[in-house]
Every structure is written in structure tokens, then in C-alpha cells.
Amino acid sequence: xxxxxxxxxxxxxxxxxxxxxxxxxxxxxxxxxxxxxxxxxxxxxxxxxxxxxxxxxxxxxxxxxxxxxxxxxxxxxxxxxxxxxxxxxxxxxxxxxxxxxxxxxxxxxxxxxxxxxxxxxxxxxxxxxxxxxxxxxxxxxxxxxxxxxxxxxxxxxxxxxxxxxxxxxxxxxxxxxxxxxxxxxxxxxxxx
Numbered sequence: 001x002x003x004x005x006x007x008x009x010x011x012x013x014x015x016x017x018x019x020x021x022x023x024x025x026x027x028x029x030x031x032x033x034x035x036x037x038x039x040x041x042x043x044x045x046x047x048x049x050x051x052x053x054x055x056x057x058x059x060x061x062x063x064x065x066x067x068x069x070x071x072x073x074x075x076x077x078x079x080x081x082x083x084x085x086x087x088x089x090x091x092x093x094x095x096x097x098x099x100x101x102x103x104x105x106x107x108x109x110x111x112x113x114x115x116x117x118x119x120x121x122x123x124x125x126x127x128x129x130x131x132x133x134x135x136x137x138x139x140x141x142x143x144x145x146x147x148x149x150x151x152x153x154x155x156x157x158x159x160x161x162x163x164x165x166x167x168x169x170x171x172x173x174x175x176x177x178x179x180x181x182x183x184x185x186x187x188x189x190x191x192x
Contacts, residue, residue, distance in 0.1 A: 121164025
């Protein structure tokens with residue numbers, strides 16, 4: 001039995017085939033360097049932050065008079081529950097200070113948000129012991145922090161301002177605490 005042999009494809013066709021394969025390989029390598037590597041570089045910080053949050057959940061929630069003030073040396077007034085625009089009530093306390101005064105974290109924890117909010121303007125959210133969320137709003141600017149960073153109580157997280165719906169008011173920080181997604185009055189939790 002005689003086997004018929006197929007003639008090889010023309011040289012130009014073989015070159016085009018190799019060129020097409022090379023372009024696919026280069027595009028794949030480019031995609032890895034542009035999209036996959038940055039994700040892999042972030043993975044350790046995300047994994048560490050997730051572990052830290054899980055560890056914080058095992059700790060006790062803040063107790064009465066257990067947290068330092070975000071603005072040490074400033075007078076604290078319980079402004080919880082006061083009337084606000086749009087029929088809302090105040091879910092935190094306002095602490096007034098000169099613009100640019102450093103705001104300190106009231107607890108250790110993991111930064112979950114550094115960014116803008118419609119009402120709060122420039123805000124920072126920290127997840128602390130027991131999973132309590134600590135909310136700092138109306139900032140002028142942020143300290144050198146980003147999501148998934150670890151902070152300790154007393155670390156500077158931002159600076160007093162009047163961003164968001166506080167435009168036109170004296171500079172202050174709005175400090176709120178949320179437990180299981182519900183706002184709680186932070187005033188009793190702060191050391192006075």
C-alpha cells in the first residue's frame with residue numbers, strides 16, 4: 001500500500017503561522033505583566049488584611065470609656081441624634097478643631113476605605129476589634145494610608161476639614177462607630 005504524502009505548505013503560509021503564534025505569545029506576556037502581576041503583587045496585602053480582620057473579630061468590642069479621642073486635647077460634646085438634613089439624625093459626634101489638625105485612630109485596626117462619600121466628603125473607615133467600623137468624615141486630607149493598611153490607636157489617619165455636606169461649617173471631624181452595620185453613640189466609648 002502506498003502512502004500519499006502531502007506537500008508542505010508554502011513558505012509564506014508557514015511564516016504567517018509562526019508570526020501569528022508569536023503575536024499570541026507576546027500578547028499573553030503583555031497581559032500577564034499589565035494585569036495579572038499587579039493583582040499578584042496586591043495579593044499578600046489582601047491576604048494579610050483578611051487574616052487581621054478575622055483576628056480582630058475574635059476580640060472584644062469597645063467598652064464604655066475605652067477609646068482615646070480622635071482629637072486629643074479637644075473638648076468633646078455629645079452631638080449624637082441631633083437633627084440633620086434630609087430628615088436624618090446625627091449618627092456620630094462632631095469634634096471641632098482648626099483646619100489641618102491631625103486626626104488620630106481611636107483603635108487598632110485595618111483600613112477598609114480611604115475615599116470620598118456623598119455626605120461625609122473625604123472619609124476613612126477602619127475595622128477594629130469585634131468588627132466595629134470606625135468612621136472619620138469631613139477630612140481636609142488623608143495621611144499616608146490606603147485600604148488594607150494596619151493602623152494602631154494614635155496613628156494619624158487624616159486632617160480636620162469640612163468636606164462633603166459640612167462645607168460652610170467650622171472645620172471638624174465627624175466620628176462614628178458602627179457595630180453589626182448599625183450606628184452606636186461613640187460618645188460614651190471615648191475617654192474624657
